[in-house]
Amino acid sequence: MTAVAEVSQARPLMPVEQALEQLLALAEAAPIRETENLPLAEAEGRVLATDLVASLDLPPWPNSAMDGYALRLADWQGQPLPVSQRIFAGHAPQPLQPGTCARIFTGAPVPEGADCVEMQENTEVLEDGRVRFLEALRTEQNIRPQGQETRKGEQVMSAGTRLGPIELGLAATLGHGRLDVVRKVKVAVLSTGDELVEPGLPLGPGQIYNSNRRLLVSWLQRLGCEVVDAGILPDDLARTRACLAELRGVDLILSTGGVSVGEADYLGAALREAGELALWKLAIKPGKPLTFGHFQGVPVIGLPGNPASTLVTFGLLTRPYLLRRQGVIDVTPLRFDMPAGFDWPKPGTRREYLRARIEQGRVRIYKNQSSGVLRSAAWAEGLVEVREGSTPKQGDIVPFIPFSELLG
């Protein structure tokens, strides 16, 4: 353990950007290549494996944007026109008879020969059934031309796009019933600590409930990962080694706890001993001892055990890593510039992520920012970033990252 303490003192803390950059590079070096072809109904939350190219024009034919009348402007000299056909959406029209108009409804194909649609509110139907047009008319008005939205052959979504309701809707408009998606990332979740007991069971002396496991398993499922629940690992180096070795078939071992410098912190020790520790100790608060390494070739992320540290380091560093493994390009959460509703007089040496929420247009922070307090996050709506050395005060602009940007 003295070796660990020495390393901790010798090594300067790594800035968050640098750590993220390294994690993303490591993710790109180990991409998930296998794909599966899924029906749209099962593709929600997954990542598109190949570019999606339009196999048809959208709209496939010119159609009416209004309920009204279709006519040919050259045929109209201001006189009322008789109605020669009625065209409903989903039905093929006849070519427009010269000197007539067609009754037409929204979404119905514009008949050959017509070049203008007038909405019915601007018309008057005479007793003999002819239609008088009351306003000036322009060619192409109220017509959605073929291919206006998308041309056949155009790339509509690129590989690496995450499929949510909007993307699935877009794929559906183009007629795709199935999509090629990247297979799920398989993540083993491990909670380390002699003190941990699963909720629902009685607590013994010195014990606490395991909250990180539930937090991470639910979050990973939301991110579209396949979760292997590896349970609780006691604080024991031999068992830590054995457990890591057993999890060989996964894409990532994600553990919590045991990465600091305590005498019962064995996760970092096991990685160091295996000679595959790539990242340790970041300038982030909470979350400083975050650890990345490999155990017998399997990537391991060791999140610090304090629940708010787990949350922050998962959201800001692990989530982008997992998405990038699947080829997702855009892994950066949106940040909103907001006026601070707090004073932060003491400059820090680590970048702080305070649990915060918006009240009356300002970012307020939870009263207890201790990394052990998960309640701070339940109260909050997101994280406010306070950079190293900065001392924001009331009214200063600070970046706010809503949890909604991180949770999905």
Ligand SMILES: Nc1nc2c(c(=O)[nH]1)N[C@H]1C(S)=C(S)[C@@H](COP(=O)(O)OP(=O)(O)OC[C@H]3O[C@@H](n4cnc5c(N)ncnc54)[C@H](O)[C@@H]3O)O[C@H]1N2
């Ligand atoms: N001498 C030093 N001590 C500590 C340092 C340091 O730099 N020097 N860093 C502190 C910081 S910062 C953090 S963060 C923690 C990280 O500790 P570990 O990752 O080693 O985690 P543990 O020691 O196992 O546990 C820390 C804390 O979290 C509780 N915990 C752990 N797992 C869970 C879980 N699954 N559910 C709920 N709570 C959990 C655990 O009981 C401890 O209270 O180290 C500091 N120490």
Ligand code: MOO
């Ligand atoms: O980094 Mo620790 O998470 O500050 O408590």
Ligand SMILES: [Mg+2]
């Ligand atoms: Mg510890």
